[in-house]
Structure formats: C-alpha cells, structure tokens
Amino acid sequence: MFTGLIEDVGTIKKIDKKGSYMNVLIECNLDFTETKTGDSVSVDGVCLTIVELLSKGFRAEVSPETLQRATLREIKEGQKVNLERAMRISDRLGGHLVLGHVDGIGKIKGGSRDVNSTKMKISASKDIMKYIIEKGSVAIDGISLTVNDCTDDEFGVNIIPHTAGHTTLSNKKVGDSVNIENDIIGKYVEKFLDKGQVKREGDSKINREFLSKHGF
DSSP: OBOSOOOEEEEEEEEEEETTEEEEEEEOOOOOTTOOTTOEEEETTEEEEEEEEETTEEEEEEOHHHHHHSGGGGOOTTOEEEEEEOOOTTSOOSSOOBOSOOOEEEEEEEEEEOSSOEEEEEEOOHHHHTTOOTTOEEEETTEEEEEEEEOSSEEEEEEOHHHHHTSGGGGOOTTOEEEEEEOHHHHHHHHHHHTTOSOOGGGSSOSHHHHHHTTO
16 A cells, blocks of 8 residues: 655666566666565555565566556657556555555646646546546545546646646646556445445434434
8 A cells, every 4th residue: 555655757668578577677766665565566556565675675476467457568668667666554544545556547738837837637537537526636646646636537736846747747748647546545435335335314313313312
C-alpha cells in the first residue's frame, strides 16, 4: 500500500521481455536499507515486486495483467518513472490510500500553466469516471491528486510547482497516456450498495423506535 507521495524519479535502464512477462531494471536513489527482495514498490502508480536489489536501483517483473492495464507496456529505456516505496504502519498518510492496482489508462487532453500551478485535463473511460468526484482523490501515475472538476468523460487536476518539479508530470504533454487508480473507498461503497449490504431502516433492528426507547 502507498500514499501517493512520490519519493524519487527513477530511470528505466533495461527492459527484458520474457514471453508474456517483462523484466525492468530501474536506476534510482531510493534508500533500500530496510527493503528486501519480495517487497513492493510503486512504479508510475503500479505495484511491482522487487526481484533484485542493486547498489543504485532494483529489478522488477511486470505481469501480463499489468501490461494490459497500465502504461508500463509502452515504456522505453531511458524513460523517467515515479517511484514510491510501500508504506509502513508507522508512516504518516500524507496523500490518500493508494493500492498500486491501476484501473485503467487516461489521456491528457489539455491544460494551462501559471506561476502558481499547472491545470491538467484528463479524459478517461466511463468505468473510471463513475468513481471520479469533485474534490475527491485520484492517483495519476502514482501521484495523489485532488479532482478540481469533472464531466462524464474527463476531469481536471491542479498540480503545484513542488509536485511538478519532483515527479514526471512536468514532462507530460497533450496526448500522453497516464495510469489512473480510483479511490478504493468509492469502490467499496458501490460494492455494498450493489450487493444489498446496506440495510434499509425497516430491515434493521436499529430504527427510530429503538433509538427513542434507549434515550437517543
């Protein structure tokens, strides 16, 4: 699990394709003192397992499912990627809960920039947009961002200079693809409602009469 606060920007140094799988070597400056082989790391918002730790980086394997869902299928050697180590129980949750399970790919449709921030418009499928709400959270390439506004097929985010300068977003342009992960809370709420897990007042033993009887 991650927070959506990027710790480093790494570089794809080598890509090896093995059948339907892909092995990537990423150079970075992350502190892996407390990290071991088998631990998770977020690469552009995708949760990958570290299969080898190096002096300045790591090697990870990308599954066919991930290649189908995420932009990692398009990466090239020399490309920059956002990195975040898996959070610990004792860590502060500075962004929002990010699982590293990408829901799909969006496209940058436009944007504008001023001295204070960069506004970016991103289009996405209806399956993604149904979980996007104004002032809600969304992870874009692993970055925790707040939704400024949204329509049926696109949404806008505001990127402050610090975020732009410490992530790959500063290099993005119109037409580029980005990984999108919706807020997990919205998915669980929908699941409970669809499966009838949320009882109506008449079906529950805790109703107005019960509350009144017990002094509420």
